Amino acid sequence: MTLTIPQRRHSFDPGVVSDALDVILLENSAGHTDSSESLRLLRESNSDLRIRLIRHVEPFDGSSQSALLITDTEGNVTTVSWSPPSTVPWPLRGARRAGESTLLSVDGETLTVGDAILHLDGMWDRPDLLTGLIDACVIRIELEEDPVELTDAQMQEALDAFRRARGLLTRDATEAWMAQNHLSPNMFERTVRHEAELAILRRRVVGDRACAWLREHGETLDRARITRAVFPSRAEAREFAARVADVDSFDADDAIRYFAGELGLAVADGRGQAEFCDVKRSDLHGELANSVFAAAPGTVIAAETGDGECEVVQVLAVYRSRLDATALHIVERRLFGEWLAERRRAARVEWFWGEAEKTDRVTAGMAS
Numbered sequence: 001m002t003l004t005i006p007q008r009r010h011s012f013d014p015g016v017v018s019d020a021l022d023v024i025l026l027e028n029s030a031g032h033t034d035s036s037e038s039l040r041l042l043r044e045s046n047s048d049l050r051i052r053l054i055r056h057v058e059p060f061d062g063s064s065q066s067a068l069l070i071t072d073t074e075g076n077v078t079t080v081s082w083s084p085p086s087t088v089p090w091p092l093r094g095a096r097r098a099g100e101s102t103l104l105s106v107d108g109e110t111l112t113v114g115d116a117i118l119h120l121d122g123m124w125d126r127p128d129l130l131t132g133l134i135d136a137c138v139i140r141i142e143l144e145e146d147p148v149e150l151t152d153a154q155m156q157e158a159l160d161a162f163r164r165a166r167g168l169l170t171r172d173a174t175e176a177w178m179a180q181n182h183l184s185p186n187m188f189e190r191t192v193r194h195e196a197e198l199a200i201l202r203r204r205v206v207g208d209r210a211c212a213w214l215r216e217h218g219e220t221l222d223r224a225r226i227t228r229a230v231f232p233s234r235a236e237a238r239e240f241a242a243r244v245a246d247v248d249s250f251d252a253d254d255a256i257r258y259f260a261g262e263l264g265l266a267v268a269d270g271r272g273q274a275e276f277c278d279v280k281r282s283d284l285h286g287e288l289a290n291s292v293f294a295a296a297p298g299t300v301i302a303a304e305t306g307d308g309e310c311e312v313v314q315v316l317a318v319y320r321s322r323l324d325a326t327a328l329h330i331v332e333r334r335l336f337g338e339w340l341a342e343r344r345r346a347a348r349v350e351w352f353w354g355e356a357e358k359t360d361r362v363t364a365g366m367a368s
Contacts, residue, residue, distance in 0.1 A: 016046055020068045020080040027053070027066045027082075036147070043146070048073055052145050058088055131344065138343045139198065146204075148197040158196035202336045210331040214323055220281055221321035221330060224292050227256075228275045229263050229312045237310030240266055241302040244312070255298030259314045276316075293318055 019042055027035040035053075043051050050071040057064050067081035102112055150158070168174040178188050214221075231237040244259050267274050281289045288303045295301065295315040302312050321327050 016042075016049070016070060017078065017080060019045075020051070020070060021082075023053075024066050024068060024080055024082045027055075040147075050145055052141060058086065063088075131340075134344050134347065134349060135340050138340060138347065139201065142201060142343075143197055148200045148204075150193065150196055150200075154196060155193065158199075159192050162192045162195060202332055205339050206332050206335045209335055210328050211323070213331050213335060214321070214327055218321045218323070218327070219293075221327060222293055223278055223280055223319040223321075225276075225278050225316040225319075226292060227259065227263065227314045227316060228277060229266065229314075230273045230275070231266075231310050231312070234304075234310050237302060237312055241300065241312045244300055244314075252296065252298035255300075256314065256316060259298075259300065288313070 023035050023038045023042055026038055039051070039053060043049075050069075052069045052071075054067045054069060055064065056066075063084055063086050065081065065083040067079055070078040070080070072078075163169065163174060166177065168177050178185075183191065229237075229240060231240065240262070244262050263274050279292075281293060283289075284292060285303075288301065291301050291303075292313065292315055295318070297315055297317055299315045300312060301315070302310070304310050
């Protein structure tokens with residue numbers, strides 16, 4: 001057993017270390033007794049501490065080692081670890097076989113993880129991919145420290161929802177999807193279980209803040225469907241806007257048809273470009289956003305774009321956000337994303353593959 005305690009003073013009762021040792025010994029007892037209940041009680045009685053159980057299996061002889069990381073309110077970490085007698089020399093403990101870095105073999109030609117990273121070099125310019133990898137670690141730690149216990153009914157509900165979302169309504173369709181994605185039944189169950197645990201974790205982290213956020217900022221979820229006509233010069237935009245200005249005197253349907261007809265002629269003559277799109281407030285600059293979301297269907301609005309071009313916009317429909325399950329789901333994911341961003345900024349991230357210049361840039365970007 002190894003006890004590692006920094007020299008500086010801790011802000012928790014030293015008796016916690018003794019309790020932690022009991023959990024470690026229970027985890028590694030000869031009968032393989034489940035220590036989850038003892039660990040849960042330890043966490044409940046020390047709610048101001050972050051307590052994480054780490055398990056490691058020695059690849060050379062299959063022996064297991066366990067450790068508890070206890071983080072106090074000041075960020076100090078106490079480690080209580082236990083290792084059974086082992087025939088593996090101390091310098092080789094934790095070492096891995098060279099072949100474990102092999103990712104793929106094709107006709108005898110092997111591809112290592114390092115080689116694969118070089119082929120996927122473009123991922124360093126995809127922050128969404130990289131933060132996704134970091135988020136996976138953050139979520140794993142959170143679930144280890146505060147596990148989600150799924151009942152059989154919850155697991156079945158999650159499985160049914162997973163299949164419905166992907167149109168897997170029959171057994172044959174489900175098995176074909178699993179084969180296409182190279183998933184065994186166990187891997188399929190693990191995937192569904194992870195999604196169910198993640199959904200419960202999101203609700204746990206967000207709590208009742210989603211409703212409060214929606215009441216205060218609900219208008220940011222408003223959507224508008226518009227027709228956008230972009231012209232290379234102000235003169236052409238003004239000329240087009242003047243020609244369709246009378247649509248305000250039409251009813252909404254006639255105004256939309258008239259605008260579409262005139263826009264079609266402009267595009268055919270090569271004088272402008274047309275786009276039909278759904279937008280939210282943040283997609284438009286301030287003045288245009290206010291005008292669009294205050295307008296009735298059929299209204300025509302002229303504005304300048306950020307790159308010097310001019311556009312004429314017609315509002316087709318405006319959809320106001322409502323306090324319903326869909327809106328709450330969107331807000332829940334948004335607030336959970338903010339929580340993940342805070343955890344990423346506070347985390348110590350180490351990249352073991354890739355060029356230092358690129359990995360450092362990614363890590364620095366998370367802290368900003």
